[in-house]
Amino acid sequence: MAAKGFVKWIIVATTVIAAVLELIDTTIVNVALTNISGNLGATIEDTSWVVTGYAIANVIIIPLTGFLANYFGRKNYYFYSILLFTISSYFCGASNSLEMLVFFRILQGIGGGALLSTSQSILFDAFELEERPIASAIFSMGLIVGPTIGPTLGGFIVDNYHWSLIFDINIPLGILAAAMVFLYIDKKPEEYHIDRSKIHIDRLGIIFLALWVGSLQYILERGQSEDWFNSKLILGLAILCVLTLGLFIWQELRTDKPAVDIRxxxxxxxxxxxxxxxxxxxxxxxxxxxxxxxxxxxxxxxxxxxxxxxxxxxxxxxxxxxxxxxxxxxxxxxxxxxxxxxxxxxxxxxxxxxxxxxxxxxxxxxxxxxxxxxxxxxxxxxxxxxxxxxxxxxxxxxxxxxxxxxxxxxxxxxxxxxxxxxxxxxxxxxxxxxxxxxxxxxxxxxxxxxxxxxxxxxxxxxxxxxxxxxxxxxxxxxxxxxxxxxxxxxxxxxxxxxxxxxxxxxxxxxxxxxxxxxx
CATH class of the missing domain: 1.20.1250.20 (MFS general substrate transporter like domains)
Incomplete structure (x- = not known):
């Protein structure tokens, strides 16, 4: 059911803030890698895992958001994903080692994976069918503003402040978004009585998805720096990617309750x-x-x-x-x-x-x-x-x-x-x-x-x-x-x-x- 009046625009603000946070964090770190590398005493190659880890976690979670929203309830999944993203942002900024930073960037990517697709579906539900082009326009502004603001904001912070502020700025906005979700976004009727014992978990589909998407993202992120298929690791991941992609498609077409309904x-x-x-x-x-x-x-x-x-x-x-x-x-x-x-x-x-x-x-x-x-x-x-x-x-x-x-x-x-x-x-x-x-x-x-x-x-x-x-x-x-x-x-x-x-x-x-x- 579409939202009305003030609540509709609160939902608009909430979903756009959440989506922009996720999109900013896909690009904001890129300009700070040299500073992070020097501060944490790591090579620039190792530090690039700060970007790669987030990207891999993010792109694996995105296609699973539909299943996870059904399993946990869309409001619960959205709310806790924002909290995970926000808490992980705090620990990213507080990291004193590269290993700690990469670990929390992966968690941040897992939380961020829900913010784009779930924001979009919540926003569409808040508008009547004939109003959805306007909803698309509003949401699409975030798709442009996020990647544009990311490098700009990251560059300004790196030029004037400590790199940890790149992550700390997420905290107040994340808290605000979580509060607005808790207060203003209603659960769907079916979310009040979820019997998870009757929800089939497509474990094989999730595993195959994680393997093929994760290996593909790694290849694309690190292929040039590792000389593409002259690297045994890249070659092995390419074989794994093709194999698990085939298995993923086979699994999702054969099961009645797929993790990702490619049908x-x-x-x-x-x-x-x-x-x-x-x-x-x-x-x-x-x-x-x-x-x-x-x-x-x-x-x-x-x-x-x-x-x-x-x-x-x-x-x-x-x-x-x-x-x-x-x-x-x-x-x-x-x-x-x-x-x-x-x-x-x-x-x-x-x-x-x-x-x-x-x-x-x-x-x-x-x-x-x-x-x-x-x-x-x-x-x-x-x-x-x-x-x-x-x-x-x-x-x-x-x-x-x-x-x-x-x-x-x-x-x-x-x-x-x-x-x-x-x-x-x-x-x-x-x-x-x-x-x-x-x-x-x-x-x-x-x-x-x-x-x-x-x-x-x-x-x-x-x-x-x-x-x-x-x-x-x-x-x-x-x-x-x-x-x-x-x-x-x-x-x-x-x-x-x-x-x-x-x-x-x-x-x-x-x-x-x-x-x-x-x-």
Whole structure:
């Protein structure tokens, strides 16, 4: 039953706060790894488990949220998940060893796994069917704001305070969210009398899920640093991933009470939107992986300045989302909105690929605003379309599957871009270095010009020659990275262009409650 008046907006605030907390913590730690490493006396490779442990726990829990909500009762599961997330955040900030920090990050990931999908299903229940596009728009703001605020807030804290504050800031918001859940979110009628002895626990399904998702996430998180399939561990995990994925599908199709009801993917609407969510996750996370590195490595901006540059686009996206929600509420077809969103995102990607080595922050303002429009027209239709046509009892499973696939799409995007950048830079740099020879007049002229300037300042010839070579090598490195980052966005843009026809294949499903999904 939909909520009314004041309570409805309390539920909105609660679910958005919880979802934003979870999404912020997927990215906020990334900028602090060097500080954590130095403070705890660990290598940067070992410290990366602070990110990997959270990601693995998070992505395993997300598809299980539907089952866990049924088993414990949705309100209880949501409430205690927020408490687990909040308490774990406190102990993360209080950690005095890497082992302690990683352990509580894993617990934080387990608690956080419920915050996204369960928040979404609670929010949808608070709105009437015809109002759900607006609910999608409100919730989607959190999907944009969370990943945007994460690096910005993390960079500001690292630049000005101790890294433990990254986790401590979760505590007051977590307590507030838990209190609002306790006071304002009602239990469903069936939650008052749960007979857990009659609820089948699909132990094999849970085990297979944990193994295939966990191994896949580890491969994507650590593959590049461990040289992919040249590593016996990565190769072994890849085999385990494929094997347990097959066993998971077999188990979930054969049991009457699966942990994750993948049968609902027979619904063509959910199957299509889940695939598109994978694509969106790829584009969203891969582009936002490349951009901060570009700003900081080549242009010399701090993490705070880089994060701040993303704020206008995120606000513009938040402005667009209610408009898109209203359009859907009035009967606009999601397929056309998605086509516009992905097309605009492709324009953003190609615009970014026009940057020169001397591009300043001003150059990036307009493409980032365009990105905001693309996200506004992409996320809202996907979020709402994922549940169109599902029965009420199927919505938690549909939302959970959709969110898991989007997260995996992001992990794929980051892993592929990371590998692409490392290998592309090496190839481009090698090609450019081949032109630094005494036979190349352009090189000789550039070196002599630099040397003459140094000698004029009193530097001796030998030092001037060595300094000139270092400066030229620095220019080569900058050019190699610029070419690589530019081509990265070209790849992302081409990818979105190729996906545009798939958007048009979707059925003309209105989701305003007037036209039944799939018709």
């Amino acid at each position: 609902i993917l027979k619904d063509p609407n959910l199957a299509m939107t889940t695939f598109i969510a994978l694509i969106l996750g790829f584009g969203l996370y891969s582009s936002m992986y490349v951009y901060p590195v570009w700003m900081q490595r080549l242009l010399g901006y701090t993490a705070t300045e880089t994060g701040m540059s993303l704020i206008p686009g995120a606000l513009f996206s938040a402005f667009c989302m209610p408009i898109v929600g209203k359009l859907m509420q009035k009967g606009a077809y999601p397929k056309y909105l998605l086509f516009v969103g992905f097309g605009v995102y492709a324009i953003f990607s190609f615009w970014m690929s026009l940057a020169s080595p001397m591009a300043g922050m001003v150059f990036f303002v307009m493409p980032l605003l365009i990105r905001g429009i693309g996200l506004g027209f992409s996320i809202v239709p996907i979020t709402n379309q994922a549940i169109a046509g599902l029965k009420p009892e199927e919505i938690p499973q549909g939302v959970a599957i959709n969110n898991m696939i989007r997260q995996l799409g992001g992990a794929f995007g980051i892993a592929l871009m990371n590998t692409y950048i490392v290998r592309k830079v090496a190839g481009v740099r090698g090609h450019l270095i081949s032109f630094i020879t005494p036979d190349n007049p352009a090189f000789v002229e550039k070196k002599n010009l630099i040397m003459h300037g140094l000698i004029a300042k009193g530097v001796n010839v030998h030092q001037a020659s060595a300094t000139a070579m270092r400066m030229i090598e620095g220019l080569v490195d900058k050019q190699a990275y610029t070419i690589t980052y530019v081509s990265s966005f070209q790849v992302i843009g081409v990818f979105f262009v190729c996906i545009l026809p798939i958007c048009l294949i979707m059925k003309k499903t209105k989701v305003n409650g007037k036209v039944e999904a799939g018709h």
